[in-house]
Amino acid sequence: MSRALLVPPDSSGQLKPLQELPLPEAVSYAPHTIGWVFVAVVLLAALGVAIWFGRRRHEKQRYRRAALIELESIEASLASTHADREQRANALAAVPRLIKRTALVIAPREQVAALTGGEWLAFLQRTRGRFDARSGALLALASYAPPEVVAGISDSDAAALIGHTRDWIEHHHVEV
Incomplete structure (x- = not known):
């Protein structure tokens, strides 16, 4: 069947004056x-404030990221199969120094610098550390x-000390 047969012829000319329906105007956004x-x-404004606070928080946590990187370096030094006793001793001795330096960033020097022994362990526990008597020793x-x-x-003791140190660095909080 051809297409011409399906369309009725406009013999009277009545369809010529008809026009296509106009489309509505596009909706403005x-x-x-x-x-x-x-x-x-x-x-x-809220988005700008959120970005500002996020960047500020990120900058304030820079010391935490640096401490974790240093702790990973200490841990890698301990895990090294080529580590001799001197290197192992130096790596383990670096852990308390790292904790003390990190604590000096978050709390006033007058409060932290002179702490030793039980007072130091109490400070670490107060700041959300999981240090117990064994890890304090x-x-x-x-x-x-x-x-x-x-x-x-x-x-095993070295791994526990590294684990407690990592936990403290990640979660410590000092009330100001």
């Missing part, structure tokens, strides 16, 4: 009332014992 402009300004041993004694710390 611009707000039509001042209220939507106000909402947009408030949302943009390991910290004191790593800080003050001769290198040959520090090198004798067992692998």
Whole structure:
């Protein structure tokens, strides 16, 4: 069947004056009332404030990221199969120094610098640390014992000390 047979012929000419229906105008995305402009300004301001606070928080946590990188370096030094006793002792002795330096960033020097022994352990526990008597003794041993004694710390004790240190660096908080 051809297409010509399906379309009826306009023999009377009545269809010629008809025109195509006009399409409606495109809808504008611009707000039509001042209220939507106000909402947009408030949302943009809120977004700007959120970005500002996020960047500020990121900058304030820079010391934490640096401490974690240094702790990973210490951990890699301990895990090295080529590590001798002196290198092991130096790596373990670096852990208490790292904790003290990190604490000096977050709390006033007058409060933290002179802390030792039980007071230091109490400070670490108060600032959300999981240091117990055993890990506190390991910290004191790593800080003050001769290198040959520090090198004798067992692998499991060293791993526990590294774990407690990582947890404290990631989660500590000092009330100001």
